[in-house]
Amino acid sequence: DTAVSQTPKYLVTQMGNDKSIKCEQNLGHDTMYWYKQDSKKFLKIMFSYNNKELIINETVPNRFSPKSPDKAHLNLHINSLELGDSAVYFCASSQDPPGGGNEKLFFGSGTQLSVL
Amino acid sequence: KQEVTQIPAALSVPEGENLVLNCSFTDSAIYNLQWFRQDPGKGLTSLLLIQSSQREQTSGRLNASLDKSSGRSTLYIAASQPGDSATYLCAVRGSNYQLIWGAGTKLIIKP
Numbered sequence A: 001d002t003a004v005s006q007t008p009k010y011l012v013t014q015m016g017n018d019k020s021i022k023c024e025q026n027l028g029h030d031t032m033y034w035y036k037q038d039s040k041k042f043l044k045i046m047f048s049y050n051n052k053e054l055i056i057n058e059t060v061p062n063r064f065s066p067k068s069p070d071k072a073h074l075n076l077h078i079n080s081l082e083l084g085d086s087a088v089y090f091c092a093s094s095q096d097p098p099g100g101g102n103e104k105l106f107f108g109s110g111t112q113l114s115v116l
Numbered sequence B: 001k002q003e004v005t006q007i008p009a010a011l012s013v014p015e016g017e018n019l020v021l022n023c024s025f026t027d028s029a030i031y032n033l034q035w036f037r038q039d040p041g042k043g044l045t046s047l048l049l050i051q052s053s054q055r056e057q058t059s060g061r062l063n064a065s066l067d068k069s070s071g072r073s074t075l076y077i078a079a080s081q082p083g084d085s086a087t088y089l090c091a092v093r094g095s096n097y098q099l100i101w102g103a104g105t106k107l108i109i110k111p
Helices: none
Strands: A004-007 A010-013 A019-025 A031-037 A043-050 A053-057 A064-070 A073-078 A087-094 A111-115 B004-007 B010-014 B019-025 B030-038 B044-051 B056-059 B062-067 B072-077 B086-094 B099-101 B105-110
Touching: A004 A087, A010 A019, A019 A031, A019 A087, A019 A111, A031 A073, A043 A064, A043 A073, A043 B099, A073 A087, B004 B086, B010 B019, B019 B030, B019 B086, B019 B105, B030 B062, B030 B072, B044 B056, B044 B062, B044 B072, B072 B086
Parallel strands: A010 A111, B010 B105
Antiparallel strands: A004 A019, A019 A073, A031 A043, A031 A087, A043 A053, A064 A073, A087 A111, B004 B019, B019 B072, B030 B044, B030 B086, B056 B062, B062 B072, B086 B099, B086 B105
8 A cells, every 4th residue: 555645646737727736645644745856856845734734834836735635635736837847746744743753754656747 | 054965966886885875964953864765756765764862773774873063974775785776865854843855866786
């Protein structure tokens, strides 16, 4: 069983479109994250939710909107896609939020987004 | 501002060798440091997490050390195997709980 699963694995779309990436974890973790990995392979946190509550919101365009219907799911919706949004997006989860003691991260396999 | 650097960017060694990967960080006020591996087309796998109060952590053939005062961590891999080939990333959690990542070291173990 996949612990953290995200779909789709690949997403190719035109500029200006709206798209969503879904993430689910079956580890019973309380905290979930979205990371963006740029072309230089640096990972940058975008959002984090703990028990469906937003706890980290980095400087991300408001075209990006996370939604957590329950603590096992954290979806990422992107409006009006731009060329610069092309990257690999990773979902992750941890038992505790940052600083909570058990913050070992478990990652999904990534979604490669290409905006044409 | 915390910066994390991993040198070298790439490393190729014959199978069976012991090797060391390096990670350095500019601000010693860290909460913890983690090592991950990333395989092509797959997500990241957490290898070891060292709390700021610890000096090292071990898991199987892997040993990670932490020297906060010098801003360094090393990941030691004993008796390397082709299956160890991957990109290894270190990430530092600062006092503000932000996770700052290095760009990784791409490791190739030649059979």
